Amino acid sequence: MSEYGWEVEYTLGRPLAQAFALYEAIKARYGAKPAGPTYADRAVLAALASAKSHP
Amino acid sequence: MSRPLQLAMPARRKTRSRTAAPSADVSFSPAEVAAASRARKAAKVRTPPEVIDAFAPSLLSVRDVVFQPLTLGSLMVLERIGSPLADENFGPDTEVTTQDLMAVVLVLTRPPADSLAILGRGQDEWDRACLALASRFEPADIAALGLKLRETFTRAFATVIASEKKRMTDSPSIPPATGSAGG
Numbered sequence: 377m378s379e380y381g382w383e384v385e386y387t388l389g390r391p392l393a394q395a396f397a398l399y400e401a402i403k404a405r406y407g408a409k410p411a412g413p414t415y416a417d418r419a420v421l422a423a424l425a426s427a428k429s430h431p
Numbered sequence: 432m433s434r435p436l437q438l439a440m441p442a443r444r445k446t447r448s449r450t451a452a453p454s455a456d457v458s459f460s461p462a463e464v465a466a467a468s469r470a471r472k473a474a475k476v477r478t479p480p481e482v483i484d485a486f487a488p489s490l491l492s493v494r495d496v497v498f499q500p501l502t503l504g505s506l507m508v509l510e511r512i513g514s515p516l517a518d519e520n521f522g523p524d525t526e527v528t529t530q531d532l533m534a535v536v537l538v539l540t541r542p543p544a545d546s547l548a549i550l551g552r553g554q555d556e557w558d559r560a561c562l563a564l565a566s567r568f569e570p571a572d573i574a575a576l577g578l579k580l581r582e583t584f585t586r587a588f589a590t591v592i593a594s595e596k597k598r599m600t601d602s603p604s605i606p607p608a609t610g611s612a613g614g
Contacts, residue, residue, distance in 0.1 A: 387503065388502060388503050388504035388507070388543065389502055389504055389542070389543070390502060390503065391485060391488065391500035391502055392500070392501050392502060392503060392587040392588065393481070393484065393485035393488075393500065393501075393586055393587050393588070393589055393590045394485045394486060394590075395503065396485075396588065396590040396591045397481070397482050397485045397486070397590040400590060400591075400592050411592055411593045412592050413592070414592060415474065415479035415481055415482065415590075415592075416471065416474035416479070418479075418481075419470045419471070419473065419479065419480075420467045420470045420474070422470070423466040423467050423469065423470030424459070424463055424466060424470075426466065427460075427462055427463040427465075427466035427467070428463060
């Protein structure tokens with residue numbers, strides 16, 4: 377966390393969803409392959425599911 | 432009527448045993464393809480809804496009690512008190528008492544330092560704080576509390592990108608409280 381200038385207290389107070397989103401962004405920035413469906417993939421899957429249930 | 436598009440998955444390469452793997456046929460209607468295409472285009476120009484929820488969350492509440500988003504600090508407090516909701520083995524069969532629910536509500540309605548300060552004054556003080564909080568709810572609110580807490584935990588992990596197997600709490604189901612303790 378020191379790499380980004382975050383104090384421990386500040387880090388502990390961040391909502392987990394923010395921390396995970398930033399973590400995924402950092403991983404993507406460094407070229408790591410996503411471990412599962414990305415946010416865009418999920419949007420497509422949700423649209424497909426919605427189109428299937430409401431043809 | 433238009434014919435559905437056929438997307439055939441290519442068969443795997445021949446293996447040493449020379450048995451060809453069965454190919455899986457997946458078909459989508461034109462409407463589904465169009466919906467997926469629209470979603471793909473929108474995803475390129477719009478912030479993902481999970482990320483919007485993470486950085487601009489709509490806060491959940493029951494009566495006048497507003498839940499803050501789950502933080503690393505609040506999760507650690509829950510682990511400190513041995514909350515079953517912070518247990519990695521939490522599942523539909525986990526027993527959750529009313530006191531467990533109130534402890535989570537207590538942690539989610541104040542900064543972690545405040546929760547730790549109450550804990551530091553002893554178990555009796557913690558139990559009294561949980562009881563005082565419980566008095567703000569009607570018994571009929573317990574189901575709504577369970578749903579809102581489930582939503583809070585689901586939102587906390589919504590931005591994790593992981594395979595389905597590794598996913599921590601895709602949709603945790605909080606069982607109904609047993610009412611054996613607390614309010």
